[in-house]
Amino acid sequence: MVAGFAKRMLTEPDPRALRKFVWNFGVKGMWSVQKFKKRIKQGEYFPPFLFLSIISGCQLRCQGCWVDVASESKRIELDDLDRIVTDAKKRGNSYFGILGGEPFLHPQLFDLLGRHPDCYFQIFTNGHLIDDARAAELRRVGNASPLISVEGDVMVSDERRGRSNVLDKTLAGIEACRRHRLITGVATSVCQTNIEDLVNDAWLRRLIQMGVHYAWFHTYRVVGPKPAGHLALTPEQVLRVRRFIVETRAKLPIAIVDAYWDDEGQALCPMATGVSHHISPYGDVEPCPIIQFAKESIHDRPSLYETMTQSGFLRDFRETAAKTTRGCIVLERPDLVRELVERHGARDTTQRQTAFVELENLTGRNSQYNPGNEIPEEHWAYRIAKKHWFFGFGAYS
Numbered sequence: 001m002v003a004g005f006a007k008r009m010l011t012e013p014d015p016r017a018l019r020k021f022v023w024n025f026g027v028k029g030m031w032s033v034q035k036f037k038k039r040i041k042q043g044e045y046f047p048p049f050l051f052l053s054i055i056s057g058c059q060l061r062c063q064g065c066w067v068d069v070a071s072e073s074k075r076i077e078l079d080d081l082d083r084i085v086t087d088a089k090k091r092g093n094s095y096f097g098i099l100g101g102e103p104f105l106h107p108q109l110f111d112l113l114g115r116h117p118d119c120y121f122q123i124f125t126n127g128h129l130i131d132d133a134r135a136a137e138l139r140r141v142g143n144a145s146p147l148i149s150v151e152g153d154v155m156v157s158d159e160r161r162g163r164s165n166v167l168d169k170t171l172a173g174i175e176a177c178r179r180h181r182l183i184t185g186v187a188t189s190v191c192q193t194n195i196e197d198l199v200n201d202a203w204l205r206r207l208i209q210m211g212v213h214y215a216w217f218h219t220y221r222v223v224g225p226k227p228a229g230h231l232a233l234t235p236e237q238v239l240r241v242r243r244f245i246v247e248t249r250a251k252l253p254i255a256i257v258d259a260y261w262d263d264e265g266q267a268l269c270p271m272a273t274g275v276s277h278h279i280s281p282y283g284d285v286e287p288c289p290i291i292q293f294a295k296e297s298i299h300d301r302p303s304l305y306e307t308m309t310q311s312g313f314l315r316d317f318r319e320t321a322a323k324t325t326r327g328c329i330v331l332e333r334p335d336l337v338r339e340l341v342e343r344h345g346a347r348d349t350t351q352r353q354t355a356f357v358e359l360e361n362l363t364g365r366n367s368q369y370n371p372g373n374e375i376p377e378e379h380w381a382y383r384i385a386k387k388h389w390f391f392g393f394g395a396y397s
Helices: 001-011 015-041 078-090 109-115 131-141 155-159 166-179 201-209 235-250 302-311 311-322 335-342 353-359 380-389
Strands: 049-053 093-097 118-126 146-147 186-192 214-219 255-257 275-277 283-287
Touching: 015 093, 015 118, 015 380, 078 109, 078 302, 109 118, 109 131, 131 146, 131 166, 146 166, 155 166, 186 380, 214 235, 283 302, 311 335, 335 353
Parallel strands: 049 093, 049 275, 093 118, 118 146, 146 186, 186 214, 214 255
Antiparallel strands: 275 283
16 A cells, blocks of 8 residues: 555656645654644644635535634635744744635635745635636645535535535546646545445555545534434444545555544544634634634734633643543533533634523534543554644543
């Protein structure tokens, strides 16, 4: 698997894109985590991986979406994005996840990429706006990887995404990425309607044929104004997904990403470890994308670093989550999330202003935490990477 994947990475992507990926994301990314480890020993939690939802607008209307895509589109302006990235770079950060809405609707996305050639950006997208012109521009800048969402076959995609002809448009975007030799990923929110079609070797082999270099499987989160609880996986299905990921990593020449387990197979929450936090399209500083409450914004203090390291709200969220569960506190203990929000007087950061009612209507359910059923990493490369650069960082000790 390693030799096959290495051959693909050395021959398929544009050389400039590969160099940027190896240096900006790989080498500098590991260094940023090492700096993060030193900071937390001093009690300073500034995440090495920042996730920025740069715009709320989107062409699709996905089941269970928590973003205000049906409201007036709002975005973080370029100067603010530039300031956020510049401040994070001073702390050693080099990786940024770009979310939406649909990030390619932001008119200054490529300006942001061009201003920071020393960083790496992963763009979470539905792929519909990736045509030859945009793919060529991504190849030119070289420091961004599109992570394109695929949610099922033709019928399931239309149902899940709330529009027609969704899959064909998404596949066209993937094909444009292949033509322009981009490092490309495909993400799937695994749920009841796509687990049979997409969690298998045949689907990954098809992705390889399409020129996809990595796949990201994450389990469906029951949140938002229309949470669609019927799509949630059972604990047995979550274990099935985890087992498939671990076993397939050693078989196929494609990288497989998961963010919710460590090298020993123990569940973790990136927010609870402090490795990532989220900034909303309105500039609110949130614990994670599905927790739409905040006490601070990007405008409150001279630097984002000060805002995050001095936030009692973020600190309380991290500590309460880590003491309560290794899984998702929103899914398992929405009552504790309500207590945290009330205790700090956090504001609803949505346009719809119904986040607290939505939270009150949630009932506890399972997440990735399933003690006694841990499935450790089997492949040596993933085991090393997770042990040193993406694990609990003492949050659960």
